[in-house]
Amino acid sequence: MQIDLTINQKSYSLELDSRVTLLDAIREHVGLTGSKKGCDHGQCGACTVLVNGRRINACLSLAAMHDGDEITTVEGLSDGELSPLQAAFIKEDGFQCGYCTPGQLCSATGMLQEISEGWPSHVSDSLDGPYELSEAELSERMSGNLCRCSCYPGINAAIRSVGEKA
Numbered sequence: 001m002q003i004d005l006t007i008n009q010k011s012y013s014l015e016l017d018s019r020v021t022l023l024d025a026i027r028e029h030v031g032l033t034g035s036k037k038g039c040d041h042g043q044c045g046a047c048t049v050l051v052n053g054r055r056i057n058a059c060l061s062l063a064a065m066h067d068g069d070e071i072t073t074v075e076g077l078s079d080g081e082l083s084p085l086q087a088a089f090i091k092e093d094g095f096q097c098g099y100c101t102p103g104q105l106c107s108a109t110g111m112l113q114e115i116s117e118g119w120p121s122h123v124s125d126s127l128d129g130p131y132e133l134s135e136a137e138l139s140e141r142m143s144g145n146l147c148r149c150s151c152y153p154g155i156n157a158a159i160r161s162v163g164e165k166a
Contacts, residue, residue, distance in 0.1 A: 008076025023058035045145030055110030074102035096149035
């Protein structure tokens with residue numbers, strides 16, 4: 001089937017089997033390998049991308065569902081220079097092996113946008129905001145992204161440093 005995707009502001013017209021996941025379309029058919037296939041069950045978050053500005057697990061979503069959507073992968077988070085979040089990950093030592101980092105960066109980007117738009121989480125004190133990036137709030141909002149190297153202190157510090165400036 002013919003699928004038109006816009007990935008990192010570039011248009012792709014792909015002929016794909018209807019069962020191809022968005023992750024496999026991005027990695028295998030477009031050649032953008034930043035998004036990782038970790039568990040392939042939506043449990044680790046390594047495949048997180050932004051679709052129309054919202055974070056999703058690309059391994060759980062069929063490419064055909066996103067015909068015409070705007071998709072941002074880790075490669076599209078910056079314009080040749082590091083985004084503030086990417087720079088903060090380096091400054092705060094928010095990665096070790098780096099496998100989860102693309103998903104962490106996309107998820108954190110989406111999460112910070114959700115907070116700025118006033119979306120509560122399950123641990124938010126109120127439904128009306130404003131929301132502070134407390135340890136509980138940050139842990140809840142990023143709970144879908146696992147780091148097997150246990151770089152959470154650096155990841156959280158990086159996210160918090162960018163979130164406090166927003």
